[in-house]
Amino acid sequence: MKNFKETLGIDLSKVTLDAYLHSRKAYQQFENNEEGFKAMLTWARIEGKVKSAELLICFEHTGLYGMKLATFLEKKKRSYCMVPSIEIKRSLGMVRGKDDRVDAMRIAQYAHLRRESIKETRLPSKLLQKMKQLIALREKMVVQRAGYYTQLGELKRVYKKGENPPLFTIQEKLVAELTKAIAIVENEIIDLINGDAEVVFKSLKALGYYD
Template identity: 35%
Template sequence: MEKPIDSQAPAYILGVDVSKDSLDVCLANCSDGRMLHQKFNNNPSGFKRMKAWLKQQGCEAGQETLCCMEHTGLYTRQLVHYLLARDVRVWMESALQIKRSIGMIRGKDDKVDAQRIARYALLHQKEAQCLSLSGVTLERLKDLQANRSRLLKALQSLKTTIKELLQVDPVSGKTLEQVNRKAIKGLEKSKEQVEEKMQQFIEKDGELKRKYDLLTSVKGVGKVLAISLLVYTQGFTKMEDGRKLACYCGVAPFEYRSGTSVMGKTGVSKFANKELKHVLHMAAMNSVRYNQELKTYFERKVGEGKSKMSVLNAVRNKLLHQIVAVVKRGTPYEVRLNNF
């Protein structure tokens, strides 16, 4: 989760170029613009040496320091945790955003990249979106979510193979069913434990728990969709608009036409988060069964002659807009049958 930078301007800015084994650190003094560079190992001992070096330069590496770095996946994780634990303000910026601000560049040099990041942060520090401790929780939820997806795929693969074999060769199918029984039970148990651990992380984070409760107040939104939305929207700090979120999930309809000769059907884009779209689709399917207002809407539109998939896509959009509304409002969803 991210939050706007504190009104107090930082005294020092760190531009860090992160690689698998090393950190190129550029320290910029906000008072005079002076920049110093040093290289450290990307591990706990390297972080300690970096802190000692910063202290020699007069930087205490606390609230007065803003650290800017590019998203580089797992390689930034240890450093981010180390800095957040010491109250350093951490700004994770898109590499593309930094490159676009600089203009055309040639070559690649870690030292120069660190200087460019520091210069970018110095110029755009008022636009900084800093990580909060909830960002660490979301990071762990994302890892658990990915693990849950892998377990589901393994379960589906085993069960589908057994089911198909039982239909064409019952003897071999029963043999596979027998030898894989423990494996299937083990995978199902692991999935349950992963889901329990996800709930525990949410319970420990007050802000995430508040938003999770708001999401699940919308009938049809279960724990899987709620956690997925929290992870992919960074706790609803990245996409606070229903239309943008619908585009990201691949359920926003777009026209396809040009002039008077090209008149294609209105449809959704293929550029989408397919995993989130699948979870949202399952939630919409449940909603038209158990959410009375969406069920009424679905039946009415289908009765008017609309295709079921088209109406179901509209239900997915309505679910997303309901979700965004409760998060913005900060109060649980209230059922009103005259909504539609």
């Protein structure tokens, strides 16, 4: 059994991560991407005054965003647990309204209370590999689409409406196609999670959340 000296609760959203260290009562917000994940781990280690092995990371199972963070933590071999949101509500009670900082604090508190008995989440290797590939593909297309958005914005500043239409129409079509492709990949990720639900939640069951 690991000796966790600090717990880090994370409230996930599409754009940001709200992180809270239980013992240090420290809060910080990060971007929800790989650079944000790296910055968060560095902050938690320094602010929490703990070694990586002494930190338990906890967050709700939120589908795409949760799996993205989980694959990163798996790669870094960090201790973490994904918890169904209903379990945290059932354990700590309901809270009115939505406050990301409070939610992160409650998740950290939940993990702290169970730090001596909680079992870490581990994704099955096959699922992890597929998830990594799909997430990498999605991120690549998101970057490509952003590039076309930027180019279109620059063109609008240079050309008047109706001038050089191919420059606009071709790139607008590319943006539309990339948007469709991104949605397809996101659905594939969700289907992968749902299709392998028994495997994905196997470790969660081991935590005692399901009878």
